[in-house]
Amino acid sequence: MNNLISKNHKNDIQLTIAIPTFNRANYLNKSLECIVSQLNAFSNVELIVIDNASTDETYKVCQKYEELDNFSYYRLDQNLGMSASQYECLLKANGNYLLIFADDDYLESNGIQIILEAISKGYDLYAFNYKSAKFKQSALPIGPINSSKFEYGFQLMNHPSVGHMSGLVYRKNLILREAQKLLEIFPLKYFNSTRGIYGPAFTSLANNSRESFYEGRVIFSAEEQDALDYNGLSTLCLLIFSHFRLLLKLNIVGDEIFDYQMKLVSARIRRSYIRWYPTLNEKESIFIDYLLTPFFNKSFINKLIFRFLKFRVVKKLLLSFFDLLK
Numbered sequence: 001m002n003n004l005i006s007k008n009h010k011n012d013i014q015l016t017i018a019i020p021t022f023n024r025a026n027y028l029n030k031s032l033e034c035i036v037s038q039l040n041a042f043s044n045v046e047l048i049v050i051d052n053a054s055t056d057e058t059y060k061v062c063q064k065y066e067e068l069d070n071f072s073y074y075r076l077d078q079n080l081g082m083s084a085s086q087y088e089c090l091l092k093a094n095g096n097y098l099l100i101f102a103d104d105d106y107l108e109s110n111g112i113q114i115i116l117e118a119i120s121k122g123y124d125l126y127a128f129n130y131k132s133a134k135f136k137q138s139a140l141p142i143g144p145i146n147s148s149k150f151e152y153g154f155q156l157m158n159h160p161s162v163g164h165m166s167g168l169v170y171r172k173n174l175i176l177r178e179a180q181k182l183l184e185i186f187p188l189k190y191f192n193s194t195r196g197i198y199g200p201a202f203t204s205l206a207n208n209s210r211e212s213f214y215e216g217r218v219i220f221s222a223e224e225q226d227a228l229d230y231n232g233l234s235t236l237c238l239l240i241f242s243h244f245r246l247l248l249k250l251n252i253v254g255d256e257i258f259d260y261q262m263k264l265v266s267a268r269i270r271r272s273y274i275r276w277y278p279t280l281n282e283k284e285s286i287f288i289d290y291l292l293t294p295f296f297n298k299s300f301i302n303k304l305i306f307r308f309l310k311f312r313v314v315k316k317l318l319l320s321f322f323d324l325l326k
Contacts, residue, residue, distance in 0.1 A: 003072070003073060003074050003075060012044055013044055013045070013046050013070075013094045013095040013096070014044040014045065014095055014096050014097060014116065014119070015042075015044065015045045015046075015095045015096070015097050015098075015099065015112070015115060015116060015119065015169075016045075016046050016047075016048060016093035016094060016095030016097070016098050016099070016172065017035060017045065017046070017047050017048070017099050017101050017107075017112075018047075018048040018049075018050060018089035018092065018093055018098060018099070018100050018101065019031065019032075019047075019048070019049050019050070019089075019100075019101050019102070019103050020050045020052060020082060020085035020086050020088070020089055020100065020103070020196075021049060021050070021051055021052065021054065021058060021085070021103040022051070022052040022053070022054050022058075022079060022082075022085070023054045023055060023056045023058070024054075024056075024058075024103050024104060025054070025056045025057040025058045025060075025061050027103050027104035027223070028049070028058060028061055028062075028103045028104075029061045030106060031101070031102075031103055031104065031105060031106055031107070032047075032049075032061065032062070032065065034106045034107045034108075034109075034111075035047055035101075035107050035111075035112075036065060036068065036071070037109070038107075038109060038110075038111070038112050038113075039068065039070060039071070039112070040068075041112075042112055042116065043070070044116075045070060045095070045112055045116070046070040046071070046072070046093075046094060046095060047065075047068075047070060047071045047072070048071075048072045048073075048074070048089065048092055048093065049062050049071075049072070049073045049074070050074050050076065050085045050086075050088045050089050050092065051073065051074065051075040051076065051085075052076050052079045052080070052081075052082070052084065052085040053075065053076050053077065053078050053079040054075075059073070059075065072092070074088065074092060076088065080188070080189065081189060081191075081192035082191075082192060082195065082196040083188050083189060083190075083191035083192045083194075083196050083197045084188060084189075085196075086100060086191075086196040086197050086198045087179060087188060087197050090172070090175060090176045090179055090201075091176070093172050095172055096119075096171065096172060096173075097115075097119045097126075097169050097170065097171055097172060098169065098170060098171075098172040098175060099115065099166070099168070099169045100165055100166075100168070100198050101165075101166045101220075102165055102166045102222070104222075104223040105130075105133075105166040105220050105221065105222045105223065106133060106220055106221045106222075107219065107220050108218055108219055108220055108221070111219040111220055114128070114215065114217050114219050115128070115169060115219060118169070118213060118215045119169060121213060123149075123211050123212050123213045124153075124170065124171045124174055124205070124209045124210075124211070124212065125153050125156060125168075125169075125170050125171075125202075125205060125206060125209050125212040125213075126168070126169040126170070126212065126213050126214070126215060127156055127157075127159065127162040127163075127167055127168055127169075127212075127213075127214045127215070128167040128168075128169065128214075128215045128217070128218075128219040128220075129141050129142065129143045129144070129145065129161065129167070129214075129215060129216050129217060129218045129219065130142050130143070130161075130164060130166065130167050130218055130219065130220050130221065130222055131218050131220075131221050131222070132221060132222060133221040133222055133223050134223075139221065141216070141218050142161045142164075142222075143159075143160055143161030143162070143214075143216070144159075144160055144161070144214075144216055145216040145217075146216045147213070147214060147215050147216040147217070148213070148214045148216075149211065149212075149213050149214075150211065150212045150213070150214070151210065151211060152209070152210060152211075152212070153205065153206035153207060153208065153209030153210065153212045154206050154207055154254060154256045154257045155212070155256075156206060156209075156212035156213070156214055157202070157203065157206040157257055157260075158256065158257065158260040159214050162214065163199075164222060165196075165198055165199070166220050166222065167219070167220065168198070168202055170202065170205060174205055174209075175198075175201050175202070175205055178201045178202075178204040178205045178208075179197055179201040181204065182197065182200055182201060182204065182252070185250065193243070194243050200243070200247065200252075203247065203252070203253055203257060204247075204252050204253070206257065207252065207253050207254055207257055244258055244261055244262070245258075266295065269292070269295060270302070270305060273288075273292065273305065273306075273309070274305065274309070274318070277309050278309070278314075278316075278318045278319045279319065289306075292306070
């Protein structure tokens, strides 16, 4: 399988939409259709797919668009995790601004137009509103519908609903610089435990940026996970209790971002722990307990939840209750 390289060698690309993917051809096919349907109207926008060594029909899905002037497909020789494919998006992008878009999200029919209108304001960092794909046309926006300008980047990051990868647009040279600074400290594979390098790079950029902008109009719909499973819960715990603490100690993030993220994720951990702890096997329970000890020692309520769920009868009652809700 060969790379499919864009025939458009112009240097005036304003926006790059880059999709990292692995073995999700069905999702990718729908996502590409939503983007390509509006791509031809904009000569200053390019679309890139970074294939993390997929073994399914991903190449065939992308091959349909090889004649497009502003479409490129790159296949990695081996799967090195989501951090490698996301970083490749940074390296291959030619646009002044970059959107790393998830392969299971779907751009709205006017999504590109909204993004171009927003980035014409010239800020370094943008976040856009989105909705759930679960309810299709009836879905309400996830975030506030009013657009907002912020004096500091951390204010944007701490704005409600901001953080979804597909809703973040940044100056390509700045986000690449932040990623490269992180790679002077961490190996690239470290960021596989943080769901890729885009999040830490965005956090670092938000910590150092001045004016930023939140666009209240919806630009995409997202395939939302119905519930946070064991893997999701363990990743969430690792993210907040090791990664963000480390970023704070290294002065990569400030107190404003750290405190807000702690508050945001802590609430989700409590809900997820109650929902999923009863379903874990013995080894999973030991691992999650080890990760969550710093969290549950912080308050009386947390300690109570932690100890309460250790009783077998409580676990059985919760399992029965959640089974009834299915």
